[in-house]
Amino acid sequence: MAELPGIVVTGASGRMGQMLIETIRASEKARLVGVVERAGHDWIGQDIGAAMGGAELGVRVTDDPLEAFANAQAVIDFTAPEATLEFAALAAQARAVHVIGTTGMTDAQIADLGPAARHCPQIRAGNMSLGVNLLVQLTRQVAAALDADFDIEVIEVHHNKKVDAPSGTALMLGEAAAEGRGQNLADISDRGRDGITGARKRGDIGFTAIRGGDIVGEHDVLFAGEGERIVLRHMATDRAIFARGALKAAIWGQDQGPGQYDMVDVLGLSAR
Ligand SMILES: NC(=O)C1=CN([C@@H]2O[C@H](COP(=O)(O)OP(=O)(O)OC[C@H]3O[C@@H](n4cnc5c(N)ncnc54)[C@H](OP(=O)(O)O)[C@@H]3O)[C@@H](O)[C@H]2O)C=CC1
Numbered sequence: 001m002a003e004l005p006g007i008v009v010t011g012a013s014g015r016m017g018q019m020l021i022e023t024i025r026a027s028e029k030a031r032l033v034g035v036v037e038r039a040g041h042d043w044i045g046q047d048i049g050a051a052m053g054g055a056e057l058g059v060r061v062t063d064d065p066l067e068a069f070a071n072a073q074a075v076i077d078f079t080a081p082e083a084t085l086e087f088a089a090l091a092a093q094a095r096a097v098h099v100i101g102t103t104g105m106t107d108a109q110i111a112d113l114g115p116a117a118r119h120c121p122q123i124r125a126g127n128m129s130l131g132v133n134l135l136v137q138l139t140r141q142v143a144a145a146l147d148a149d150f151d152i153e154v155i156e157v158h159h160n161k162k163v164d165a166p167s168g169t170a171l172m173l174g175e176a177a178a179e180g181r182g183q184n185l186a187d188i189s190d191r192g193r194d195g196i197t198g199a200r201k202r203g204d205i206g207f208t209a210i211r212g213g214d215i216v217g218e219h220d221v222l223f224a225g226e227g228e229r230i231v232l233r234h235m236a237t238d239r240a241i242f243a244r245g246a247l248k249a250a251i252w253g254q255d256q257g258p259g260q261y262d263m264v265d266v267l268g269l270s271a272r
């Protein structure tokens with residue numbers, strides 16, 4: 001019988017890092033073979049299970065990503081843009097599937113991921129959940145069905161530790177809405193309203209980011225017309241949905257050649 005794919009988790013002490021470690025530990029389809037943290041972190045050298053306050057898992061936390069990646073078939077990476085760029089090059093060197101959940105990357109940083117994907121499968125999505133990726137498809141369809149008499153607004157709500165806005169998910173939804181209207185989001189995006197803004201520009205897609213408490217992640221796409229409005233909504237109540245999606249991507253990636261993929265590819269969702 002073929003050995004289960006070995007997975008490395010980066011940003012091991014983070015909210016998603018810990019959720020990913022739990023998810024892989026409980027899975028019968030993959031094994032945890034490495035965990036990476038930043039040099040100088042308290043957890044370096046400790047068993048990851050013990051560091052997380054539970055039973056030992058037989059995997060020590062390292063600050064040497066290349067050594068960890070060399071023994072792995074996939075790397076799951078929910079960290080920060082600069083770290084993800086470094087990990088992309090190292091995953092390419094190790095020919096390991098690179099699953100990227102990190103958000104807040106600039107267009108230039110996203111472009112810089114390209115060369116690494118010539119050497120390994122790279123699967124990136126601002127949201128790895130089934131529900132959000134379905135919502136993206138629905139958003140594109142509704143935007144295509146309605147004209148600019150309906151104003152489109154994307155509203156996202158997250159915990160008070162989140163560092164980037166709009167969220168990666170909000171941008172996915174905005175891009176899908178713009179595509180549905182046959183436009184580029186960059187040309188019609190309206191992000192920071194403050195003061196005397198003037199009336200809303202017809203055809204724009206607006207973004208609002210709310211931050212507070214421990215909210216996992218909520219997204220509304222509002223289509224507001226005269227006398228009626230339509231709201232498409234996703235509410236995440238458990239980070240496990242992102243971890244399950246990322247693990248699915250890491251396993252799916254084992255059968256793919258080098259290149260860039262997203263969760264629509266992994267989940268086999270219908271036409272864009
Ligand atoms: N695509 C999706 O489905 C989802 C994406 N996300 C995204 O995942 C990312 C992480 O979220 P979350 O877990 O909540 O964040 P946390 O801040 O809890 O965790 C981030 C982790 O990455 C590590 N890290 C940050 N910068 C570096 C670096 N330069 N080198 C090495 N390690 C680094 C941090 O280490 P340290 O603490 O030492 O800085 C920390 O362990 C965010 O971009 C978030 O938006 C989150 C949920 C779902």
Ligand SMILES: O=C(O)C1=N[C@H](C(=O)O)C[C@H](O)C1
Pocket residue numbers: 103126127158162166167168169170216217218
């Ligand atoms: O930082 C988070 O927490 C989340 N980030 C992702 C995003 O930016 O959309 C996904 C999810 O909403 C949680």
